[in-house]
Amino acid sequence: MQSSHVAHVQEIEAVCLGSLSQRDAAVVHSWRRCIEHHRLDPAQACEAYIVPDAQLREHRQQSEALINIARSGLERLYQQVAGLNYVLLLSDSKGVAVDFLGAEGQRDALRQAGLYLGSEWSEQRAGTCAVGACLQTGEALTIHQSDHFDHMHTPLSCTAAPIYHHDGELAAVLDLSLLQSPQAKASQGLALHLANAATRRIELANLMACHRQEWVLCLSLSPEFLDIDPEAAVAIDGAGRIKGMTHTGARILARAAGLDWRKPAGLLGQPMTRFLHLETDQLPTLMRYRPAQERVVMARDGSVLFAHAIEPRRAPAGRVADVGRVEADAALPPALQGLAGCDVAMQSMLARAARLATRDLPVLLQGETGSGKEYLARAIHTASGRQGNFVAINCAALPESLIESELFGYLAGTYTGGAARGRVGLIEAADGGTLFLDEIGDMPLALQSRLLRVLAESEVMPLGARRGKPVDIRVISATHQDLGTLATQGRFRADLLYRLNAAVLSLPALRQRTDIEWLVQQIVQRRSVEDDVPSLSPAAWQALQAYHWPGNLRELDNALMLAIALADGPCIEVHDLPEVLRAGRPGLSLDSKTGDGSAEAAWQRVLQACGGNVSAAARHLGISRSTLHRYIRRDGLDNGCANGDTGRDT
Numbered sequence: 001m002q003s004s005h006v007a008h009v010q011e012i013e014a015v016c017l018g019s020l021s022q023r024d025a026a027v028v029h030s031w032r033r034c035i036e037h038h039r040l041d042p043a044q045a046c047e048a049y050i051v052p053d054a055q056l057r058e059h060r061q062q063s064e065a066l067i068n069i070a071r072s073g074l075e076r077l078y079q080q081v082a083g084l085n086y087v088l089l090l091s092d093s094k095g096v097a098v099d100f101l102g103a104e105g106q107r108d109a110l111r112q113a114g115l116y117l118g119s120e121w122s123e124q125r126a127g128t129c130a131v132g133a134c135l136q137t138g139e140a141l142t143i144h145q146s147d148h149f150d151h152m153h154t155p156l157s158c159t160a161a162p163i164y165h166h167d168g169e170l171a172a173v174l175d176l177s178l179l180q181s182p183q184a185k186a187s188q189g190l191a192l193h194l195a196n197a198a199t200r201r202i203e204l205a206n207l208m209a210c211h212r213q214e215w216v217l218c219l220s221l222s223p224e225f226l227d228i229d230p231e232a233a234v235a236i237d238g239a240g241r242i243k244g245m246t247h248t249g250a251r252i253l254a255r256a257a258g259l260d261w262r263k264p265a266g267l268l269g270q271p272m273t274r275f276l277h278l279e280t281d282q283l284p285t286l287m288r289y290r291p292a293q294e295r296v297v298m299a300r301d302g303s304v305l306f307a308h309a310i311e312p313r314r315a316p317a318g319r320v321a322d323v324g325r326v327e328a329d330a331a332l333p334p335a336l337q338g339l340a341g342c343d344v345a346m347q348s349m350l351a352r353a354a355r356l357a358t359r360d361l362p363v364l365l366q367g368e369t370g371s372g373k374e375y376l377a378r379a380i381h382t383a384s385g386r387q388g389n390f391v392a393i394n395c396a397a398l399p400e401s402l403i404e405s406e407l408f409g410y411l412a413g414t415y416t417g418g419a420a421r422g423r424v425g426l427i428e429a430a431d432g433g434t435l436f437l438d439e440i441g442d443m444p445l446a447l448q449s450r451l452l453r454v455l456a457e458s459e460v461m462p463l464g465a466r467r468g469k470p471v472d473i474r475v476i477s478a479t480h481q482d483l484g485t486l487a488t489q490g491r492f493r494a495d496l497l498y499r500l501n502a503a504v505l506s507l508p509a510l511r512q513r514t515d516i517e518w519l520v521q522q523i524v525q526r527r528s529v530e531d532d533v534p535s536l537s538p539a540a541w542q543a544l545q546a547y548h549w550p551g552n553l554r555e556l557d558n559a560l561m562l563a564i565a566l567a568d569g570p571c572i573e574v575h576d577l578p579e580v581l582r583a584g585r586p587g588l589s590l591d592s593k594t595g596d597g598s599a600e601a602a603w604q605r606v607l608q609a610c611g612g613n614v615s616a617a618a619r620h621l622g623i624s625r626s627t628l629h630r631y632i633r634r635d636g637l638d639n640g641c642a643n644g645d646t647g648r649d650t
């Protein structure tokens with residue numbers, strides 16, 4: 001035995017007999033375990049053990065999901081440390097290296113030292129080593145040179161950090177090792193820091209992947225890196241129970257309730273309120289639209305945390321009593337996914353829309369002006385996979401004299417002044433695609449009969465033609481009116497109604513939706529210049545929430561566009577919002593005639609203030625020009641308005 005080996009054995013024996021040591025406590029405890037529990041002999045030097053190929057395949061298969069999630073984190077880390085000759089190992093919970101990143105040129109030396117795919121670094125087999133001690137203690141540590149129990153491994157310096165599964169079980173270990181290293185153990189401080197940071201990100205990625213349908217609450221002690229690199233995270237279900245956590249998340253929860261973080265059974269399934277002063281319905285207030293320094297959460301032990309709540313991809317099961325109507329496991333087609341956040345009525349409606357999308361049944365969309373009927377119709381068209389065009393017709397906006405030729409087209413020579421070669425109508429333009437008939441309740445009765453024939457016979461007859469042309473169209477119509485009532489009043493053909501309303505999808509008004517935060521976030525992101533997405537001040541946020549949104553999503557979109565344009569800095573302040581929101585006026589439903597004249601007053605006041613300019617008034621009201629024209633036709637103009645030029649349309 002070499003003298004250095006003899007000295008190493010003597011030191012281990014002395015320490016195990018109780019001598020004081022300069023070594024870290026983790027090293028001393030591991031040496032004791034090696035002698036007392038694993039019955040290893042420090043005088044026996046053993047080469048690194050590499051498991052046979054078949055066994056390695058099994059270990060890799062069992063860790064496949066983890067390897068996939070960890071891989072990009074490992075590669076990024078390797079790029080940072082490869083120049084310093086580090087080797088990266090991902091070991092499973094048995095200590096077997098199931099993934100490896102190291103310099104090709106050093107392959108033989110690495111394999112011999114056991115820094116290789118398939119090497120087993122359990123404490124029972126290899127004695128004190130970074131992976132083995134990390135698996136035993138669950139803590140990150142460095143085992144540097146002669147800290148190793150087996151003299152064979154003393155040239156190595158190894159740093160390991162644990163990776164916990166979201167259920168709190170230790171799943172794997174990330175190891176950063178060097179064949180040769182400086183004498184001082186402190187030289188590995190940076191490696192320890194990098195390993196901890198990488199495992200934190202891997203745990204977060206794993207938690208997010210496993211809990212897509214639940215809230216994920218990211219936590220940090222300071223707001224600076226909260227949104228990009230949080231220290232901890234927990235997954236919370238719709239009933240407010242803890243469903244998963246990163247291991248720092250487990251530590252925070254356990255500390256808050258005076259529990260042991262190593263006993264995940266005491267944390268999982270427990271109500272979040274046991275650990276944090278936070279109710280489920282407050283989670284949306286911790287989303288990213290607010291500045292990080294305002295997203296403060298108090299833990300039950302009095303510690304202050306900064307939080308970032310990431311909402312579920314879909315409504316979580318059990319969130320509200322009627323959630324049974326939400327087909328939680330029927331994944332929405334991508335086109336429909338972006339239409340709603342966590343609003344139960346919307347999710348339920350979208351699940352129905354997804355099922356209807358691929359059928360050729362006519363669909364009738366109902367909802368107030370600006371509630372997103374055309375957006376939904378386009379999404380259904382995209383999800384349907386129909387190859388033809390999406391053709392939208394606003395039946396209220398087309399002049400009655402033109403509507404027939406616009407819809408059905410005409411042959412050459414039908415009209416004096418018509419196009420020489422005739423014109424393809426909008427219905428024919430939608431052949432193979434979707435015809436969207438907006439404001440269908442405003443279609444003149446005579447045209448309703450012709451439309452009915454198109455639908456019944458799947459043929460369109462251009463003006464001047466003798467024979468019909470076959471068309472394959474899918475009809476989606478939309479209205480804010482009650483077509484049943486119009487039918488009883490004789491203003492809408494009942495037989496057309498029965499053709500159009502085979503399936504009805506109702507869009508809730510914005511004021512009834514519970515996902516306004518989500519919508520605000522989406523719109524602000526979409527409407528902002530890249531990388532310059534403003535947040536909202538609490539006062540601005542309060543104003544958005546207090547408002548009644550008579551113009552629904554159109555009005556919200558307009559309000560946020562204005563606010564983004566006016567915001568002077570990274571935060572939208574209340575004075576950046578349109579005046580009507582700042583005044584805190586509750587707003588009126590522009591679609592309803594209230595009897596006391598207030599609905600008329602709302603749009604007429606604005607029209608008057610805009611000098612009769614319909615486009616400007618519609619923009620202010622957050623409604624389309626055609627909708628405003630409809631109000632004008634429906635209600636007429638009062639005297640004040642009549643003074644202006646209501647016909648002006650810019």
Ligand SMILES: Nc1ncnc2c1ncn2[C@@H]1O[C@H](COP(=O)(O)OP(=O)(O)OP(=O)(O)O)[C@@H](O)[C@H]1O
Pocket residue numbers: 338339340367368369370371372373374375376438478480519523552553554555557558623624627
């Ligand atoms: N899901 C959505 N996300 C963000 N903005 C939306 C969404 N849906 C609609 N909007 C905004 O609202 C505006 C109006 O939408 P859309 O035309 O679909 O409403 P509508 O119900 O058909 O209105 P109208 O009855 O007045 O024709 C859009 O131009 C867009 O600015």
